Amino acid sequence: MKAVYIHIPFCSSICNYCDFSKMYYDKKMVNKYLETLEKEIITTYKKEKIKTIYIGGGTPSSLDLDELKKLFKILDIFDKSEIEEYTIECNIDNTNLEKLLLFKEKGINRISFGVQSFNDETLKILGRKHNEKMIKDTISLTKKVGINNINIDLIYGIKNQTLDDLKKDVEKFLKLDVPHISLYSLIIEPHTKLYINNFQSIDEDINANMYNYINKTLKENNYNHYEISNYAKEGYKSKHNLVYWNNMQYYGFGLGASSYVGNVRYDNTRxxxxxxxxxxxxxxxxxxxxxxxxxxxxxxxxxxxxVNKKGFYKKYNKQVEDVFDIKELLSKKLLIDKNDHYFIPEDKLFISNSILIEFLE
Ligand SMILES: C[S@@+](CC[C@H](N)C(=O)[O-])C[C@H]1O[C@@H](n2cnc3c(N)ncnc32)[C@H](O)[C@@H]1O
Ligand code: SF4
Known part of the structure; x- marks a missing residue:
């Protein structure tokens, strides 16, 4: 076991699109939650050396300085002697110098910021509480304390958003000079404010144009498109998230967290x-x-x-094509067989769900 996910479900405000395991920040609850989190870790963790830790949410940065200190004390339990990547997810509106200095002191070497957009109108639709100036100030403060491995999450494909609006968001991202970006097309999830208010989805073709624009522009600016929604400069792919995509095992602790241990997948209660x-x-x-x-x-x-064909054979003693009927996908060029790998071509990644479903029995 080399990877650990820690879920902190508290947020200072709830966004209009969010279906994650989260709730309003409540001081009393945070205290009880951290105590329980510690117990859960103690009962499960087997003292393995950990290579990646990802503190996600919710909003871990919604915790105050003392609560964050308490959280890091709990995380001292993990053997970090070989740690390579230690990430915390932060929101722009509740990250400050004191918290950043604490992260640095505790060994955090990667921060993922939920930016979503630089456009005030879009931010309002999404229910976010920051603005463009706060984004710039927080990123520059993060670099100043010496954390340069930064990710920014952006959302696109929002009804009313034009390709021009998206272009501006991407331009502003590029100016920040950070090495990683995750770009998600808006999903209107049931039970969210957007859903309840009958907020409409964007036209499929416009959304596809946006995706192609993003792929082209980020490539021109030396970002490697390495996963459907993720782009990184050389040396900055997310090691922790690669554990998930490479189907490797990981611990997940906290409300709604998932784990993959042995041949068992676990989902925690929400x-x-x-x-x-x-x-x-x-x-x-x-x-x-x-x-x-x-x-x-x-x-x-x-x-x-x-997927590496030899790697698959080594793991399962079977060829991919003997397990899955992929002839049609190959003939339609929805799946490519090249250099000992099967992969979905970049311009089809946008409809990957309809391709991936073919692998389910
Ligand atoms: C674990 S979430 C939350 C991280 C952090 N609390 C924040 O909001 O900034 C990670 C990212 O998923 C994306 N996301 C969440 N809900 C989404 C939705 N309904 N549609 C598209 N992207 C979504 C957002 O970009 C978000 O930053
Ligand atoms: S998107 Fe992030 S900050 Fe907003 S409610 Fe969801 S977890 Fe909380």
Whole structure:
């Protein structure tokens, strides 16, 4: 086991599109939550050396300085002697110098900021509380404390947004000079404010144009498109997220977190009441070999490099084409067989869900 995900479900405000496991920040709850998180880790962690830790949310940066210190004290339990990547997710509106200095002191070497857009109008639609100046100031402060491995999340494909608006967002991102970006097309999830208010989806063709524009522009600016929604400068791919896409094992601790340990996938409960009572796990799914191979394809084909055929054979003692009927996908050029890899061509990654479904029995 080399990777650990820690979920902090608290947020200072709730965004209009968000379906993650999250709730309003509440000081009393944070205290109880951290105590429970510590217990959960102690009962499961087997003292392995950890290569990547990802503190995600929710909004980990919504915790105050003392709560963050308490969190890092809990995370001292992990053997970090060989740690390579230690990420924390932050929001622009609750990250400040004191917190950044604490992150640096505690060994955090990568920060992922939820920026979503630089456009005030778009930010308002999404329900975000920051503005363009705050983004610039926070990124520059982060670099000043010596954390340069920075990711920015942006959302595009929002009804009313034009290709021109997107171009401006991408231009402003490029000016920040950070080495990684995740770009997500807006999904209107049930139970969110956007859904309840009947907010409409963008036209499919406009959305596809936006995706192609993003791919082209980021490539021209030396960002390697390495996963459907992720782009990185040389040496800055997310090591932690690659663990997921390479179908490797990981621990997940906290509300709603998932784990993959042995041949079992676990989903933690999303009910805070159950979690605080110590009933951490909601689902436990013992995988068959077939399911493991399906995951290998479905996750691996999210990467532009795709699935390594020899690697697959080494793991399962079977050829990909003997397990999955991929003739039609190959003949339609929805799947490419090249340099000992199967991969989805970049211009088809946008419709990858309809391709990946073919790998499910
Ligand atoms: C784990 S989430 C939240 C991280 C952090 N709390 C924040 O909001 O900045 C990671 C990213 O997923 C994206 N995301 C979340 N919900 C989405 C949705 N409904 N459609 C598209 N992207 C979404 C956002 O870009 C978000 O920053
Ligand atoms: S998008 Fe991030 S900040 Fe907004 S509600 Fe979801 S987890 Fe919280």
């Amino acid at each position: 009910s805070l009441t159950s979690y605080l009572k110590g009933n951490y796990i909601l689902n436990k799914n013992v995988l068959t070999e077939r399911e493991t191979m399906e995951n290998e394809m479905i996750l691996g084909l999210r990467l532009t490099s795709g």
